[in-house]
Amino acid sequence: MSKTDLNSLDRRAFLAVAAAGATAAVATPGSAAEPGVSPTAPTAQTLSPEKIDQAWRRAAAKFDAPRAAVLKRARAVAASGPFRADWPSLKTYEPPLWYQDAKFGIFIHWGVYSVPAFGGEWYSRLMYQKGSKEYEHHIATYGPQDRFGYKDFIPQFTAKAHDPAGWAKLFKQAGARYVVPVAEHHDGYAMYDSRLSDWTAVKTGPKRDLIGAFAKAARAEGLHFGLSSHRAEHDWFFDEGRKIPSDVNDPRYLELYGPAQLRLSGKDDADLYGDFTAVSQAWVDDWLARTAELVELYDPELIYFDWWIGKAEFRAALPAMLAQYYNAKAARGRQGVVNYKLGSMPVGAGVLDIERGQAPGIQPTAWQTCTSISDKAWGFIENDTYKSAGQLIHLLVDVVSKNGNLLLNVGPHADGSIPPAARDTLLAMGQWLDLNGEAIYGSRPWRVFGEGPTEIADGSFQETKTKPYTAKDFRFTTRDGRLYALQLNAPEGDQALIASIKPADQVRSVTALSTGRPVAFSQTAEGLRLAVGGQPAGHAAYVYRIELA
Numbered sequence: 379m380s381k382t383d384l385n386s387l388d389r390r391a392f393l394a395v396a397a398a399g400a401t402a403a404v405a406t407p408g409s410a411a412e413p414g415v416s417p418t419a420p421t422a423q424t425l426s427p428e429k430i431d432q433a434w435r436r437a438a439a440k441f442d443a444p445r446a447a448v449l450k451r452a453r454a455v456a457a458s459g460p461f462r463a464d465w466p467s468l469k470t471y472e473p474p475l476w477y478q479d480a481k482f483g484i485f486i487h488w489g490v491y492s493v494p495a496f497g498g499e500w501y502s503r504l505m506y507q508k509g510s511k512e513y514e515h516h517i518a519t520y521g522p523q524d525r526f527g528y529k530d531f532i533p534q535f536t537a538k539a540h541d542p543a544g545w546a547k548l549f550k551q552a553g554a555r556y557v558v559p560v561a562e563h564h565d566g567y568a569m570y571d572s573r574l575s576d577w578t579a580v581k582t583g584p585k586r587d588l589i590g591a592f593a594k595a596a597r598a599e600g601l602h603f604g605l606s607s608h609r610a611e612h613d614w615f616f617d618e619g620r621k622i623p624s625d626v627n628d629p630r631y632l633e634l635y636g637p638a639q640l641r642l643s644g645k646d647d648a649d650l651y652g653d654f655t656a657v658s659q660a661w662v663d664d665w666l667a668r669t670a671e672l673v674e675l676y677d678p679e680l681i682y683f684d685w686w687i688g689k690a691e692f693r694a695a696l697p698a699m700l701a702q703y704y705n706a707k708a709a710r711g712r713q714g715v716v717n718y719k720l721g722s723m724p725v726g727a728g729v730l731d732i733e734r735g736q737a738p739g740i741q742p743t744a745w746q747t748c749t750s751i752s753d754k755a756w757g758f759i760e761n762d763t764y765k766s767a768g769q770l771i772h773l774l775v776d777v778v779s780k781n782g783n784l785l786l787n788v789g790p791h792a793d794g795s796i797p798p799a800a801r802d803t804l805l806a807m808g809q810w811l812d813l814n815g816e817a818i819y820g821s822r823p824w825r826v827f828g829e830g831p832t833e834i835a836d837g838s839f840q841e842t843k844t845k846p847y848t849a850k851d852f853r854f855t856t857r858d859g860r861l862y863a864l865q866l867n868a869p870e871g872d873q874a875l876i877a878s879i880k881p882a883d884q885v886r887s888v889t890a891l892s893t894g895r896p897v898a899f900s901q902t903a904e905g906l907r908l909a910v911g912g913q914p915a916g917h918a919a920y921v922y923r924i925e926l927a
Contacts, residue, residue, distance in 0.1 A: 417628040418524035422620040422640060427656035430637050435660055437632035441574045445667040448574070452670035452702040459705025463697040469726040471704060473744045474713035476602060477680070477729070479820040480555035481778050482811070485606070485682075485748055485787035486545075487560050487756040490567050490583070492792040493531040494519075498755030499789075502528045502565040506619035506626060527625030528565065528616075529634055532577075537584040540794025542595035548796060549601065552804035553811030555819070556602035558682050558785060561589050561672055563608045564615040566636050571675065574667060577634040593676050604680025604715070609668050611686045614641040614655050637661060648720055650688045657691040666695055673703050680715040682731065682748075682785075688722025696723060717746055717785075731785070736773075736834050736844075740823045741781045749773070750787040751800050758789040764799040767806035768918040772847055774807075775864050775919050776834065778818055779827040779853035813892040814921045817862035821855035828853040829878045830866070852876055853919075861924040862891070868920065869910045877905035884927035891921040 425433070456463045461471070491499045496519075497512040504512035506523055520526040549557055562568050568578040570589035579588045589605070596603045616638040619626025626635045637658070644652025672678065681703060687696060700716060700723075707714040716728035731746045751770070752762040774784045788800050811818065830851030834844060847866035855862045861883075863876055879885065881901045888897040888908060898909040908922065 416524075416623070417630070418623050418625055419627060420621055420623060421627045422617070425620075427639055427658075430639055431656070431658040431660060433629065434632050434637040437629065438575075438664070444573050445664060448667045448670050448674070449663060451674070452666065453698070455705050455709075456698050456701035459701065459708050461701045461704045461708070463701040465697060465724050465727065468697060468700050468704070469724055471700075471727055472713075473715055473729055474679075477556070477715050477783070478744050480602065481783050481818050481821070482554050482774060483556040483558060483602075483604070483680075483783060483785045484549045484552065484554045485558050485560075485750075485756075485785045486790065487563070487750075487787055488588075488790045488794070489560065489563050489565065489569060489757065490528070490531050490535045491563070491565060492758045492790065493534045495758055495760050495792065498759055499563060499757035501757075502563075503615050503618060506616065506622060506624055508618075508622065523619065523622060523624035523626075527619075527631070529625060529631055532567070532583045535579075535583040535792060537579070537586075537588060537792075537794045539791070540584070540588065540591075542592040543598070545592060545790075545796070546595040546599040546601060548801060548804060549596075550599045552808040553815060554601065554786075556604055556680060557592075557596050558604040558606050558680060559589060559592055560606040560608065561676075562612075562668070564611040564684075566609070566612040566615070566634060570672070572668070572671060574664070574671060575633065589676060602679045603676070604682065605672055605676060605678040606682040606684075607669055607672060608684045609665050610689070610692055611684060612636045613657055613661050613686075614639045617641050647685065650686070650690075650720070650722075653689060655689070657689060659691075662691055662695050665692065666699055669699055670702055673706055677706075677710070678714070679707075679712070680717065682717040683719070683722070685719040685722060685733075687718065688720055693722070700727060717748075736776060737780045737782060738834070739780060740827050744781060744783065746783040746785055747773070747777050748785040748787065750789065751803055752789060752797075756787050756789055758791050758797060762789075762797075764797075764803055767803050767810065770803065770807055771810050771918040772866055773844075774818065775853045775866065776828070778821060779823060779855055779864075781823050810916070810918060813916060814864075814919070816857065816891060816923070817855050817864060817921045821857040821862065824854035824856050824861060826854065826878055829876070832866075849874065852878070854878070859926075861926055863922045863924060865920040865922070866918075869908075872909060872911050874908040874910050875905050876908070879906035879924070886925040886927055888925075889923040891923050892916040897922060 461467050487499050491501045494501050496515050497504055501512050504510040505516040507513050561570050568575050571580045571587040572578045580586060593603050616626045616635040617640050620638055625631055626638055639656045642654040703714055717731040718728045719731050719733060729744055729746055731748055734749045736747055737745060750756050752764050754762045777784050790796055832845055832847050832851050849867045849870045851866040853864045885899060885901055885906055888899045890897055900907045
């Protein structure tokens with residue numbers, strides 16, 4: 379149900395429906411509130427981190443046995459393969475060829491947070507944070523947080539228009555070679571058939587295994603299937619709810635809201651050294667079990683983690699998790715990929731992901747950037763704006779020229795349908811890749827990644843600093859002994875000069891890739907001069923296949 383639909387309902391009728399939905403939702407037993415004290419009363423000042431952890435452990439105690447069984451199996455796998463659970467062994471890992479060749483994947487942020495469709499996928503946290511726009515919006519639209527909490531959106535998350543086969547077909551048409559849906563975001567709601575929680579898409583909301591259905595459809599289309607887990611951050615994600623009257627404090631919902639330990643972050647989110655948020659060993663074990671369960675249930679070819687696995691308490695557990703995953707893949711004669719951020723793993727133990735950013739030059743090993751097709755959020759929100767196909771093609775080309783992959787996020791509506799603006803952009807990218815994919819898929823960097831006057835801001839969260847490219851900006855890739863020059867804006871006039879290609883390179887022929895027509899050229903000390911004859915066919919980036927002697 380969209381925000382427009384919600385606002386059109388009579389307020390009292392809507393709250394009555396919501397209350398009925400909340401009653402129907404699974405309420406996990408926990409410690410009872412003190413006599414005479416409201417179960418939704420603030421607890422931030424009354425509970426220690428230890429008491430918070432004990433209460434969460436009691437709420438999740440029914441899953442102790444299956445959790446222990448998963449961990450036992452995971453330990454056995456970690457100890458019985460080519461990789462040991464230590465960093466020297468794990469640093470011998472190499473990304474599989476399918477991933478190095480794929481270049482382009484689709485990320486999918488879809489969950490309960492898509493129901494309010496406001497602010498973004500962190501609505502679940504910020505709706506409890508005083509002073510935030512999400513907090514004010516929530517009270518104005520749904521009522522106070524002790525009467526209508528995040529759990530009350532779950533009955534409305536029915537996924538009635540979800541078409542796994544349609545998704546897979548669209549993403550393949552877009553030119554993607556792999557897909558990575560979020561299996562669990564920071565909100566703690568499992569989009570899959572977890573045996574370790576009652577708050578899953580199988581037991582509540584849609585009442586079906588959304589991840590399993592999409593995995594089957596994606597693989598039927600020949601797409602490589604991965605998963606994203608943001609479970610680590612759930613340790614503290616709902617802590618703002620402890621500071622106000624809210625259902626986060628209600629013992630009945632501790633299994634959904636998690637420990638909600640008070641966040642004691644560093645100077646920013648990247649400062650994990652300065653982050654003193656409490657993390658118990660029980661929570662780390664639960665994270666390990668959830669990850670191992672995903673591997674057992676869905677055999678993903680890629681696992682993406684957000685930044686908080688770099689917290690010290692998780693770092694101690696990471697080698698066991700990686701050994702279990704890599705060895706499980708090896709037992710099937712395959713290799714897996716683990717994406718990590720911000721130095722949370724040693725270089726070489728996985729594949730670095732730079733969120734909303736780019737690398738400064740050619741990287742010695744495969745890497746990845748992730749960004750969203752929309753500008754304001756990863757999950758769907760009303761009134762978002764969307765990047766053009768040209769912008770994203772330029773990003774893809776730059777990343778590939780530096781030995782990287784692009785993981786492009788799409789945020790579906792709560793009902794599972796893809797926003798039309800996102801669909802249009804994806805199809806336009808697919809059309810470009812149909813003509814020019816030879817220069818992208820299976821390619822490797824040349825001796826230089828490119829040339830031109832436009833400077834790129836490297837690092838995470840720098841994408842808004844990128845300036846428009848000019849006709850003098852080129853990127854280079856190689857494949858099967860051929861060189862590809864990708865011009866990032868339409869040629870000015872009927873000539874184009876590529877300074878990086880010298881006479882010693884001995885060019886034999888040049889072909890416009892999108893048309894297959896030969897391009898006249900000459901080589902001088904200035905570089906390779908192309909007679910492009912004005913505006914070439916295509917858009918966004920113009921690709922020249924160059925045969926060298």
